[in-house]
Amino acid sequence: MDNSIDRAADRFAERLGVIDKHTLYRPFNCTLRSVRDLTPSEKMFRLAKLEGGPFGHRPGQFMQVSVLGIGEAPISVSSSPTRGDYLELGVRAAGTLTSALHRLKPGDEIGLRGPFGTHFPTDEMKGRDLLLISGGCGLAPMRALIQYVEDRRGDFRKVTILYGAKSPDDVLYKDELRGWRNSKIFECQVTVDRVPGGTCWDANVGMITKLIPPLQIRPDDTTAVIVGPPIMYKFVIEELCAKGLNAGNIVVSLERHMKCGVGKCGHCTIDHLYCCIDGPVFRLDQVANLKGAI
Secondary structure (H helix, E strand, C coil): CHHHHHHHHHHHHHHHCCCCHHHHCCCEEEEEEEEEECCCCEEEEEEEECCCCCCCCCCCCEEEEEECCCEEEEEEECCCHHHCCCEEEEEECCCHHHHHHHCCCCCCEEEEEEEECCCCCHHHHCCCEEEEEEEHHHHHHHHHHHHHHHHCHHHCCCEEEEEEECCHHHCCCHHHHHHHHHCCCCEEEEEECCCCCCCCCCCEECCHHHHCCCCCCCHHHEEEEEECCHHHHHHHHHHHHHCCCCHHHEEEECCCCCCCCCCCCCCCEECCEECCCCCCEEEHHHHCCCCCCC
């Protein structure tokens, strides 16, 4: 019986792309190397395995993060595996687990399971123009892809980054966005919905959809990637379709209420799909006609 269960775990781990099948269900401990503020409500956590070595993640995947005595929650990875044997998570304090994370200090330990989920199709994107569109906290998983593209810049053609936030105070990764805007290898535009009086702001004001119509896009040779709040998707997709992109050239990362991370609890179902194992990254033509997907 034990051998049968072990073989089943092997097959499931292979399907999910998990290096160590035991991390499907059992957290491994990591050390918190550093913590830094991103906004008044978001922090960046850098983690390393106690025994060292890579985490085996790909851009777009997520980890199940646990704090002893508190619980567990899925959080997107915000760093590329090309950057070294560490993992970074951008976390908003929005609940019990994430608030507990915000109270931790460098040197503390947390538990991780994973990595889980599908990843951005970086192999299929090689040799193509990339249009990377994110809103709000969606820049966290998008940052992992941007870092990956930056470190393998010769694999891709023109790369355009669009990012939108509610206000200047809500903008994530401000220093990195400034670097991308000034970079010669990216085209990067940032916008906010509103600028409070007395606030210094040197970029666009308005919805992120306003940044798309002026772009020069080669629709057949461009892959667009969208990550952000659910309300953003419909309107961004409409603008991309107006530019000639078809659903096969649009990639989305969908946000759902995931719990277990391994397709057992059913909290994250989209029609017949599980967001945690069939996603969270999908091509739009895979989900466009599924009720509640977009």
